[in-house]
Amino acid sequence: MVAVPAVPAEIDELIGRRWDAVRSPGSSFSGAERVAIAGSARGETATTVSAGVTDAARRIHDAPATITLEWLDTLRSDGLTDSAFVEVIGLVAQVRALDTFEFGVGRAQRPLPAPVDGEPTGADVAGAALDGGWIPTVGPASPMSVLSLAPAEHEAMVDISEVFYLAPRGGDGFTMGNQHVVRDGLTRSQIEFVASRTSLINDCFF
Amino acid sequence: MLRASADANNETVEMRGVGHVTVDSGVPGDGELTALTDAVVLRDPDELVIARSRAIERLGAASTVRAIAVAANFEMMNRLLDAAGVGPTAAMRPVGGLIDVTLPARFG
Numbered sequence: 571m572v573a574v575p576a577v578p579a580e581i582d583e584l585i586g587r588r589w590d591a592v593r594s595p596g597s598s599f600s601g602a603e604r605v606a607i608a609g610s611a612r613g614e615t616a617t618t619v620s621a622g623v624t625d626a627a628r629r630i631h632d633a634p635a636t637i638t639l640e641w642l643d644t645l646r647s648d649g650l651t652d653s654a655f656v657e658v659i660g661l662v663a664q665v666r667a668l669d670t671f672e673f674g675v676g677r678a679q680r681p682l683p684a685p686v687d688g689e690p691t692g693a694d695v696a697g698a699a700l701d702g703g704w705i706p707t708v709g710p711a712s713p714m715s716v717l718s719l720a721p722a723e724h725e726a727m728v729d730i731s732e733v734f735y736l737a738p739r740g741g742d743g744f745t746m747g748n749q750h751v752v753r754d755g756l757t758r759s760q761i762e763f764v765a766s767r768t769s770l771i772n773d774c775f776f
Numbered sequence: 777m778l779r780a781s782a783d784a785n786n787e788t789v790e791m792r793g794v795g796h797v798t799v800d801s802g803v804p805g806d807g808e809l810t811a812l813t814d815a816v817v818l819r820d821p822d823e824l825v826i827a828r829s830r831a832i833e834r835l836g837a838a839s840t841v842r843a844i845a846v847a848a849n850f851e852m853m854n855r856l857l858d859a860a861g862v863g864p865t866a867a868m869r870p871v872g873g874l875i876d877v878t879l880p881a882r883f884g
């Protein structure tokens with residue numbers, strides 16, 4: 571049997587950095603609430619966030635392709651704001667990515683971190699409107715605008731993409747615009763093959 | 777993106793190989809990458825040990841870790857897009873046919 575492979579330092583640094591952000595206050599949730607959302611996504615019972623937030627976290631984590639606008643509207647009618655929902659989306663998606671990677675390289679699931687004290691920073695994003703998605707975005711709904719209402723979660727998404735996959739921009743180096751990129755020996759076609767297969771398994775058709 | 781990268785690199789890729797394990801996509805190591813991706817995304821610890829070993833033997837340890845990282849990244853991206861109701865654009869929809877996968881009714 572081949573040994574479990576070593577993980578590059580840049581990936582371990584990313585994982586540490588992102589979990590530090592998970593446990594820190596966000597725009598709509600405190601650090602304790604964000605840790606509870608991460609736990610809910612993993613299937614743990616949370617008491618510090620509402621049932622709607624728990625439901626959202628679990629569904630985004632376990633069955634994202636079953637999410638409908640009608641379900642989202644139910645959350646809205648229960649009082650969940652779009653900004654809060656976007657923060658939940660970003661948070662849960664990050665946790666899923668970090669946990670998936672650590673599972674893939676043979677590590678045990680990381681325990682939830684202790685939350686950082688402090689209040690939510692508030693969400694104040696100008697220029698967001700419904701433009702092709704179910705939630706307001708700044709510009710047309712796309713991977714780069716989907717987290718417009720929670721800028722810190724957008725930055726986290728970019729951070730993870732840059733280290734795990736490719737930077738979402740043009741230019742040379744490890745960028746999405748570089749069709750000839752080879753990263754750790756994996757060609758762009760091999761990278762996109764894995765991306766396509768992952769999306770197919772998840773029933774995501776973007 | 778797979779089709780675009782293949783075109784840019786003058787590679788021939790059979791897109792049906794993404795969805796059908798019996799179809800040779802033409803992407804080097806596609807069998808090992810499929811098994812690894814499936815085990816990682818579906819969280820199958822038994823299959824993972826086998827698939828990761830085979831990927832390391834075929835592609836090397838660094839490429840295998842990178843493939844796991846790419847799968848993890850798209851675990852994130854898929855959730856962002858599905859939860860926010862961002863579906864394929866009109867230009868993307870024909871790719872479903874190339875992969876030989878029927879788009880769900882929610883995409884019209």
